[in-house]
Amino acid sequence: MTKRRCAWADTNDELMRVYHDEEWGAPEHGDRELFERLVLECFQAGLSWRTILHKREAFRAAFDGFDARAIAAYSEDKLETLMADPAIVRNRRKIWAARTNAQAFLNIQKKYGSFDAFVWRFTDPGALSKALKKEGFSFVGPTIIESFMESVGILNHHEPGCFLAP
Numbered sequence: 001m002t003k004r005r006c007a008w009a010d011t012n013d014e015l016m017r018v019y020h021d022e023e024w025g026a027p028e029h030g031d032r033e034l035f036e037r038l039v040l041e042c043f044q045a046g047l048s049w050r051t052i053l054h055k056r057e058a059f060r061a062a063f064d065g066f067d068a069r070a071i072a073a074y075s076e077d078k079l080e081t082l083m084a085d086p087a088i089v090r091n092r093r094k095i096w097a098a099r100t101n102a103q104a105f106l107n108i109q110k111k112y113g114s115f116d117a118f119v120w121r122f123t124d125p126g127a128l129s130k131a132l133k134k135e136g137f138s139f140v141g142p143t144i145i146e147s148f149m150e151s152v153g154i155l156n157h158h159e160p161g162c163f164l165a166p
Contacts, residue, residue, distance in 0.1 A: 006159045008049075015053055025164060027153035031115045034152055035105050036066035039098050041148040042139040043089045049147075051089075058087035063098060071102035097139040104136035125149055 004010075009020030028034055040059065044052045052059075062085050064070040074082075082088065082095050105115055112118040122128035125146035132140040149155040158165040 003163045004161050005164075006162045013050060016050055019053055021164070024151055025153050025156050025158055028151075029116045029120070031105075031109065032066055032068070034115050034119060035068050035102070036060075037151050038105075038140075038148050039063065039066060039101065041144050041151065042097055042101070043091070043094050044147065045094070045139065045141075045144055047089065055088055058085075062088050068102040068105045071099055072106055074099045074102075094139060101137050101139070104132070108135055119149075119152075120154060122149075123154065125155075 003021070005017065005020055009016050009024070011017070028037065040052050040056065043059070060066065062082055079095055079099060083090050083092060108115050108118050118131075119128060122131065126142045128149065129140050129142045129145040132145065146155065150157045156166050
């Protein structure tokens with residue numbers, strides 16, 4: 001018997017199906033993983049998630065495994081090197097935002113003990129978006145943040161009929 005999935009994941013794309021079935025909407029509490037998902041959602045803005053998902057391993061390689069300390073310390077030269085990397089999305093604003101967001105992420109860890117403790121207090125994307133902007137993040141509008149919250153399980157937006165729906 002075939003599992004019913006959300007329409008966006010019911011494709012011939014095995015990577016999309018596995019992401020839906022094993023990752024999307026599953027509660028995530030690891031700070032590194034949360035940071036990775038946030039950065040990837042920022043890069044996804046204006047593009048398809050499929051595009052980002054298929055480039056995720058290249059993003060991991062380019063961005064030091066999403067080590068926020070390493071990214072926060074990136075020089076202008078390093079950012080320019082990323083702009084020349086055809087394996088990732090080469091958008092200047094998004095690449096520079098990754099460094100800005102890594103710096104803000106580290107500050108949140110200092111202030112709140114963990115990024116996890118900070119983001120899991122929210123259920124409203126607009127409120128989390130505002131809070132992240134106040135903490136110095138960029139490229140974190142309500143649409144991006146809603147996608148992030150869905151991805152890490154803060155919001156469960158599996159479609160009715162999906163085997164993972166609440």
